[in-house]
Structures are given as structure tokens and as C-alpha cells.
Amino acid sequence: xxxxxxxxxxxxxDYECDLQGIVNNANYQHYTEHCRHxxxxxxxxxxxxxxxxxxxxxxxxxxxxxxxxxRSRDEFICRLRLEKQGIKYVFFQDIYRLPDEKLVVRCxxxxxxxxxxxxxxxxxxxxxxxxxxxxxxx
Amino acid sequence: xxxxxxxxxxxxxDYECDLQGIVNNANYQHYTEHCRHxxxxxxxxxxxxxxxxxxxxxxxxxxxxxxxxxRSRDEFICRLRLEKQGIKYVFFQDIYRLPDEKLVVRCxxxxxxxxxxxxxxxxxxxxxxxxxxxxxxx
Amino acid sequence: xxxxxxxxxxxxxDYECDLQGIVNNANYQHYTEHCRHxxxxxxxxxxxxxxxxxxxxxxxxxxxxxxxxxRSRDEFICRLRLEKQGIKYVFFQDIYRLPDEKLVVRCxxxxxxxxxxxxxxxxxxxxxxxxxxxxxxx
Amino acid sequence: xxxxxxxxxxxxxDYECDLQGIVNNANYQHYTEHCRHxxxxxxxxxxxxxxxxxxxxxxxxxxxxxxxxxRSRDEFICRLRLEKQGIKYVFFQDIYRLPDEKLVVRCxxxxxxxxxxxxxxxxxxxxxxxxxxxxxxx
Numbered sequence: 038x039x040x041x042x043x044x045x046x047x048x049x050x051d052y053e054c055d056l057q058g059i060v061n062n063a064n065y066q067h068y069t070e071h072c073r074h075x076x077x078x079x080x081x082x083x084x085x086x087x088x089x090x091x092x093x094x095x096x097x098x099x100x101x102x103x104x105x106x107x108r109s110r111d112e113f114i115c116r117l118r119l120e121k122q123g124i125k126y127v128f129f130q131d132i133y134r135l136p137d138e139k140l141v142v143r144c145x146x147x148x149x150x151x152x153x154x155x156x157x158x159x160x161x162x163x164x165x166x167x168x169x170x171x172x173x174x175x
Numbered sequence: 176x177x178x179x180x181x182x183x184x185x186x187x188x189d190y191e192c193d194l195q196g197i198v199n200n201a202n203y204q205h206y207t208e209h210c211r212h213x214x215x216x217x218x219x220x221x222x223x224x225x226x227x228x229x230x231x232x233x234x235x236x237x238x239x240x241x242x243x244x245x246r247s248r249d250e251f252i253c254r255l256r257l258e259k260q261g262i263k264y265v266f267f268q269d270i271y272r273l274p275d276e277k278l279v280v281r282c283x284x285x286x287x288x289x290x291x292x293x294x295x296x297x298x299x300x301x302x303x304x305x306x307x308x309x310x311x312x313x
Numbered sequence: 314x315x316x317x318x319x320x321x322x323x324x325x326x327d328y329e330c331d332l333q334g335i336v337n338n339a340n341y342q343h344y345t346e347h348c349r350h351x352x353x354x355x356x357x358x359x360x361x362x363x364x365x366x367x368x369x370x371x372x373x374x375x376x377x378x379x380x381x382x383x384r385s386r387d388e389f390i391c392r393l394r395l396e397k398q399g400i401k402y403v404f405f406q407d408i409y410r411l412p413d414e415k416l417v418v419r420c421x422x423x424x425x426x427x428x429x430x431x432x433x434x435x436x437x438x439x440x441x442x443x444x445x446x447x448x449x450x451x
Numbered sequence: 452x453x454x455x456x457x458x459x460x461x462x463x464x465d466y467e468c469d470l471q472g473i474v475n476n477a478n479y480q481h482y483t484e485h486c487r488h489x490x491x492x493x494x495x496x497x498x499x500x501x502x503x504x505x506x507x508x509x510x511x512x513x514x515x516x517x518x519x520x521x522r523s524r525d526e527f528i529c530r531l532r533l534e535k536q537g538i539k540y541v542f543f544q545d546i547y548r549l550p551d552e553k554l555v556v557r558c559x560x561x562x563x564x565x566x567x568x569x570x571x572x573x574x575x576x577x578x579x580x581x582x583x584x585x586x587x588x589x
Contacts, residue, residue, distance in 0.1 A: 050347040051360055052199050056192040056247060057502055058361070062484070062510050063190060066477035071326040078386065084327055085334070085385035088471055096476050100514045109194060109361035110354065188485040189498055195364055196499070200372050201342035208338070209464040216524065222465055223472070223523035226333055234338050238376045247499035248492065328477060330470040332523060337466050385470060 039131070041116040042170055043076040046135070049111045059106035065142045066099065069130045072115035073146070080166045091153045092160065097125065098147040104140045107132075113141060121171045124149055124158050177269070179254040180308055181214040184273070187249045197244035203280045204237065207268045210253035211284070218304045229291045230298065235263065236285040242278045245270075251279060259309045262287055262296050315407070317392040318446055319352040322411070325387045335382035341418045342375065345406045348391035349422070356442045367429045368436065373401065374423040380416045383408075389417060397447045400425055400434050453545070455530040456584055457490040460549070463525045473520035479556045480513065483544045486529035487560070494580045505567045506574065511539065512561040518554045521546075527555060535585045538563055538572050 047068060055061040074084045087094060107113055112135040120127045125147045132141040150160035164171065185206060193199040212222045225232060245251055250273040258265045263285045270279040288298035302309065323344060331337040350360045363370060383389055388411040396403045401423045408417040426436035440447065461482060469475040488498045501508060521527055526549040534541045539561045546555040564574035578585065 050343065051350050052193055052201060052343050052346055054194040054361075055190055056194065056196045056499055057507055057509075058194045061190050062513065063477045063480035066480055067326065067328050070328055070476070074327050083386065085330075085470055093471055095471075095520070096517055098514070098516045099476065100512070102512045103510055106509075110359065188481065189488050190481050190484055192499075194361055195369055195371075200346070200375065201339045204339035204342055205464065205466050208466055212465050221524065223332055223468075231333055233333075233382075234379055236376070236378045237338065238374070240374045241372055244371075248497065328469055328475050331466055332468040332470065332472045334470045339466060 039116075039118060039129070041118050041131075043072070043079070044114050044116045045072045045075050046112065046114050047071075049107050049109060049113070051109050054109055059108055060111075062101075062103065065101060065103070065132065065144070068113075068115055068132060069128075069142075069144050069146060072117055072130060073128055076117055077166075082162060082166050087162065092157075092162065093151050093154075094126070094148050094160070094163070095151055096146055097149050098145075100145045102143040104142060105134060107134060107141055111135070119167060119170045121164075122147075124156070126150075126160075126163060126167075177254075177256060177267070179256050179269075181210070181217070181255045183210045183213050183253045183255075185209075185251055185253060187245050187247060187251070189247050192247055197246055198249075200239075200241065203239060203241070203270065203282070206251075206253055206270060207266075207280075207282050207284060210255055210268060211266055214255055215304075220300060220304050225300065230295075230300065231289050231292075232264070232286050232298070232301070233289055234284055235287050236283075238283045240281040242280060243272060245272060245279055249273070257305060257308045259302075260285075262294070264288075264298075264301060264305075315392075315394060315405070317394050317407075319348070319355070319393045321348045321351050321391045321393075323347075323389055323391065325383050325385060325389070327385050330385055333382075335384055336387075338377075338379065341377060341379070341408065341420070344389075344391055344408060345404075345418075345420050345422060348393055348406060349404055352393055353442075358438060358442050363438065368433075368438065369427050369430075370402070370424050370436070370439070371427055372422055373425050374421075376421045378419040380418060381410065383410060383417055387411070395443060395446045397440075398423075400432070402426075402436075402439060402443075453530075453532060453543070455532050455545075457486070457493070457531045459486045459489050459529045459531075461485075461527055461529060463521050463523060463527070465523050468523055471520075473522055474525075476515075476517065479515060479517070479546065479558070482527075482529055482546060483542075483556075483558050483560060486531055486544060487542055490531055491580075496576060496580050501576065506571075506576065507565050507568075508540070508562050508574070508577070509565055510560055511563050512559075514559045516557040518556060519548060521548060521555055525549070533581060533584045535578075536561075538570070540564075540574075540577060540581075 118129040128146040256267040394405040404422040532543040542560040
């Protein structure tokens with residue numbers, strides 16, 4: 038059983054579906070990004086504010102497995118788990134369809150932080166905020 | 176006959192189509208925005224650079240008439256005409272399907288300029304750059 | 314005081330903001346579309362199902378006035394009112410920022426229905442479903 | 452030296468940039484999708500037509516490494532290579548910034564075909580069309 042630390046419920050919007058009648062693949066990246074940012078916000082970290090301070094959390098790698106497509110009207114839940122691996126903050130993010138809890142997308146997002154464009158070995162703001170989660174997994 | 180001063184050829188991308196199999200309406204706004212910015216760039220005005228200087232060209236009003244929908248694989252041409260009306264720079268932007276030149280969308284975009292968030296009565300950069308066109312229409 | 318008949322609360326997603334740091338204009342079209350479709354669904358009318366039956370509700374004209382831009386983290390509420398004007402179903406849709414209720418966008422969306430691509434004088438599904446609202450306004 | 456079989460030149464559109472001033476990650480997925488579909492079209496295979504025949508080419512897995520971000524005004528080139536691996540059509544897609552040919556994104560897209568929703572062991576349309584490329588790599 039995966040030990041998620043955050044979840045966000047969402048609903049498909051029709052404009053996210055493409056001519057195959059299913060959610061266009063790129064939108065799952067949008068969903069997972071929104072879920073990460075909401076998770077950060079819930080812990081007092083704003084992606085937009087960090088950017089104003091010169092700190093950008095940037096995605097270095099993303100791997101998405103597409104299992105079952107979402108369709109018009111589907112509700113779904115994005116769940117998230119966080120690990121620190123070296124300089125990377127690795128988000129494991131899975132999307133489940135509601136109400137049947139079918140796995141829609143399994144996703145791993147490797148992020149790093151940059152300060153004025155230069156790679157940071159570690160981001161104090163994130164380390165402090167997520168100490169509880171990061172200790173648990175390292 | 177409308178006196179367009181700029182045109183840009185584009186092609187529908189499949190992800191822009193929605194479950195009706197036609198380009199989603201919001202994408203026409205994207206097309207016309209891209210066309211305006213390319214028009215500005217061609218005249219040495221960068222939307223992104225203006226933003227860095229504190230000047231934002233913002234859309235105050237947009238009116239779009241949807242005539243014929245674009246579909247997967249369609250090529251089309253965005254044509255543009257510019258007028259100054261008071262403090263507004265008004266872009267008349269029409270999209271035509273290729274090769275049959277059917278009118279797809281007729282669009283009027285009223286823009287104003289702000290300097291650090293405050294409305295400018297006029298934007299010297301734009302006035303100078305587009306003097307030829309603006310004189311012609313006033 | 315405007316007599317709205319439906320409202321939907323939403324929140325800005327960071328990917329909807331552009332390099333000006335504000336929600337890109339085209340996304341307001343997305344917000345209003347999603348609000349219309351949720352309104353229809355709440356009354357048992359599915360945009361996707363209608364499409365399967367050959368009926369497409371299509372936007373003929375849209376007029377949007379942009380008042381105050383939404384930013385990262387803003388919550389907002391989309392409110393909607395419906396009128397029948399000839400063959401058109403006209404949606405008046407306004408977006409208000411929360412919690413200060415500032416008017417963000419004032420929008421009028423003229424829609425018509427087509428059956429297998431041909432304009433319908435009226436759409437029985439919509440007329441029946443929205444009889445209460447349509448009578449009130451005509 | 453990688454043996455690309457197709458390339459498509461594109462240009463960043465400002466609305467694709469987010470509040471960090473760089474192209475939002477999800478748009479790279481859009482770019483690579485558009486490049487695949489254009490590649491297919493150039494070989495007489497239409498994604499939209501296949502869908503009409505009940506055949507859907509669906510993405511099973513995508514892996515994207517983000518190297519250098521694209522910004523407003525950047526031009527770039529999407530290059531593509533194709534392999535058959537079991538039932539999968541694997542697209543290796545890389546994006547290079549112009550004119551300096553910096554690697555922007557390295558991407559692997561595993562696709563499979565479904566017929567009326569059921570997984571096909573192989574898709575005759577694709578096998579025939581791409582015989583030259585698929586033989587070369589197996």
C-alpha cells in the first residue's frame with residue numbers, strides 16, 4: 038500500500054478532452070503540476086512567491102504511465118508522495134478515477150531547485166517545510 | 176475589401192481539437208494572440224521585453240464571431256488590421272481557412288497599455304512603431 | 314442586481330498564468346465553457362452525450378470584457394444567466410474574484426444548436442430543460 | 452549520432468509560457484504530439500481518420516528529460532525516430548533550440564494501437580506505412 042501524503046480531488050473539464058473523446062495526455066501533466074502546487078501551498082510554500090525570490094522549482098524529468106483514460110464528466114483524485122534523492126525532490130503522483138478508484142496514471146516527477154538560474158544542491162525552504170516527509174523516506 | 180497589414184499562416188494541431196472534433200473555441204483566442212505578438216515582433220516590439228520594462232499590453236475587450244470551425248489538418252491564415260481609438264489599440268483580426276479562404280472567425284481585440292499596473296493614455300513605443308498604420312486609420 | 318441562476322467556484326491553476334504573471338485571457342473562455350457545461354450537467358444535459366446524438370451546441374459569438382486579472386492562487390466564482398433570443402441561447406456569464414467579489418470578467422456567449430451540422434431553429438432538449446429560465450426572460 | 456527520420460520546425464507562442472517566463476512543461480508534450488501527427492500525416496496516416504475507423508494510437512508511457520527551457524520567441528526543431536518493440540511503437544523525440552542546437556528535451560513515447568478499445572498486437576496501417584523504418588531498427 039502506497040503511503041500518500043496529500044490528495045486533491047478534481048473533475049475533467051470538457052475542453053481537456055481531444056478528438057478521441059478522452060482527456061488529452063498533456064493535461065495529466067497539468068493535473069499533476071496543479072496537485073504539487075496545491076500541496077506546496079497547503080504547507081505555506083508558493084510556487085509563484087518562490088519565483089519572485091529567484092527560486093524556481095523546475096522539473097528535470099517526468100515519467101508517466103497511462104493506464105485508463107479519463108473522459109468527460111469523470112471525477113478523479115490526484116495522490117502524491119515525496120522523496121529526496123540526492124539533490125532531487127521526487128514526487129510520486131498517481132491519479133485515480135472516482136468512484137471506482139481505477140488507476141488512471143502513474144507518474145514520477147523529478148524536480149530540482151534553481152536560484153537565479155543556478156542549480157541548488159538543496160532548497161532550505163523545501164527542506165524545512167517537508168522535513169517530516171523527507172526524513173521518513175531517506 | 177479589408178486593408179490588412181499583417182498575416183500569419185498556421186496549421187491546426189490535433190490537441191487543439193475537442194471532443195466535437197473541431198478546434199476548441201478558446202484556441203482562436205490563442206491564435207489571434209500569437210498573431211498579434213508575431214506582428215509586434217516583426218516591428219521590433221517584444222511582448223515579453225515590454226513586460227520586463229513594466230509595460231503590459233493588456234486586452235480590455237474581445238469580441239469573436241465564430242463562422243466555420245477549423246478541423247484536424249486544416250491550414251489557416253490570420254490577418255490583422257490596427258486602429259487607435261482613444262487610448263485603445265484596436266486589432267481587427269480575421270482567420271481564414273486555406274485553401275478555400277472561408278472566413279472562420281471575425282475578431283476585434285481592444286487593448287490598452289499599463290505601466291507598472293497603471294493605465295497609460297498612450298504607449299510611446301507602440302505609437303512610434305505603428306505611426307504609419309495609426310495615422311492611416313485616424 | 315443581476316439574477317444569476319447558477320454559480321461555480323473555481324481556483325486558478327498556475328499553468329493557466331502566462332509570463333505576465335496573470336491568467337492568460339484564453340483561459341477565461343475555458344472557465345466560462347466549463348461553467349456552462351457544469352450548469353447543463355446539473356440539469357441532466359451532457360454536452361458530450363448531445364454530441365453523440367448528433368446535436369452540437371456551438372458558440373456563435375463571444376464577447377468578453379476583462380476588468381481585473383486573476384493571479385496565481387486566486388479563487389473565483391463563475392455566475393451565469395440564460396436567455397433565449399430568437400434561435401440563440403444567450404449565456405451571460407460573469408466571473409468574480411473571491412473573497413472580495415471584484416468583477417474579473419463580464420462575458421456574453423451566444424450559442425446555437427446544430428443537428429448533424431445543420432442549424433436548428435430550436436433545440437427541444439434545451440427548451441424543455443430550461444423552460445423555467447427561458448420563460449422568465451422572454 | 453542519432454538517426455532521426457523526421458523533423459519539424461516550430462516556434463514558441465507566448466501563451467505557452469508560464470509565470471516563470473519559460474514554456475510550461477506540459478507544452479513539450481503538445482509539441483511532441485504535434486510532431487508525431489505531422490510525421491504520420493506526411494506518410495499518409497491521419498490520427499483523426501484512424502480514430503474514425505475505430506483505431507486509436509494511444510500513448511502508454513512517456514518519459515521526458517527537461518534540459519534547457521524554451522522561452523518567448525525561441526524557435527526550435529522537433530526530431531523523431533521510430534522503433535517497434537513488441538506491440539509498442541516507440542517514438543524517440545528530441546527537441547533542439549535554434550539556432551544553437553542546444554538540447555531542450557529528450558523524450559521517449561511508447562504507443563500502442565487499439566481497435567474499438569481493444570489492444571491490437573500490431574497495427575497493419577502503421578506496419579505497412581513504416582516498414583522501412585521498422586525493419587531498419589529491429
